[in-house]
Amino acid sequence: MKHTLLQRFQKVVERIEALPTPKKPVLLAVSKKHSADSVRSLFEAGQRCFGESYAQEAVEKMSQLSDLDVVWHFIGPIQSNKTKIIASHFDWVQSVDRLKILQRLDRQRPADSQPIQLLLQLKVGNEDSKSGASVEDILIMYEAAKCLSHVEVRGLMCIPPPSQDFHQQCRYFDEAFQLFQKINKTDAKFDVLSMGMSADMEAAAASGSTMVRIGTDIFGARV
Ligand SMILES: *Cc1c(COP(=O)(O)O)cnc(C)c1O
Numbered sequence: 001m002k003h004t005l006l007q008r009f010q011k012v013v014e015r016i017e018a019l020p021t022p023k024k025p026v027l028l029a030v031s032k033k034h035s036a037d038s039v040r041s042l043f044e045a046g047q048r049c050f051g052e053s054y055a056q057e058a059v060e061k062m063s064q065l066s067d068l069d070v071v072w073h074f075i076g077p078i079q080s081n082k083t084k085i086i087a088s089h090f091d092w093v094q095s096v097d098r099l100k101i102l103q104r105l106d107r108q109r110p111a112d113s114q115p116i117q118l119l120l121q122l123k124v125g126n127e128d129s130k131s132g133a134s135v136e137d138i139l140i141m142y143e144a145a146k147c148l149s150h151v152e153v154r155g156l157m158c159i160p161p162p163s164q165d166f167h168q169q170c171r172y173f174d175e176a177f178q179l180f181q182k183i184n185k186t187d188a189k190f191d192v193l194s195m196g197m198s199a200d201m202e203a204a205a206a207s208g209s210t211m212v213r214i215g216t217d218i219f220g221a222r223v
Helices: 002-017 036-044 055-064 080-089 099-108 135-145 166-184 201-206
Strands: 026-030 049-052 071-074 092-096 116-122 151-158 192-194 211-214
Touching (some): 002 026, 002 201, 049 055, 092 099, 092 151, 099 116, 116 166, 135 151, 151 166, 192 211, 201 211
Parallel strands (some): 026 049, 026 211, 071 092, 092 116, 116 151, 151 192
């Protein structure tokens, strides 16, 4: 079993290395619904950044892995009553889609911690997309965060509607790339564009992704 996990992981690492882009995206290993032991095996194999979608599940995993220097990213939908636990346990939050959530994360970040690193989740693909904020709301959150001292907005994340077609995938990702580039030109710290999952990593990389979030192709199917 462990052998299989490491082989899958190695294949994903090789897929990233083989991408025809000059700068390879960072790999976020999405460990939701998978065990702390699996995370530990991948950490031993060199992986540092892990993504989780459920706050309670993640915190239990973290307590079993407190001896490791994992960088934890929260990537799931955020309910207001979960912001406190997220603000106190995670290094990054990629799924910020409302001003209220941004403000709560700022307020609830423990004072002795580094500012929490945030990505704003952009809605791409219009009505086909279930989650994310409009361009207008992204810009409002981006401006508002400049006045907050416990959060740092570092870029964008998006989850396009599923598509099998490479060119359609690229069209969705390009929506995010355009906005990312516009802000990045004037703000060098806005430097992360998180897009691409197991099924569309190649299109995301071709469209300017700096971070891919891979679950299934590393850990196998979630049960
Ligand atoms: C689950 C999840 C992933 C990983 O998806 P796979 O298709 O399993 O690679 C990536 N991003 C987000 C936001 C997720 O919720």
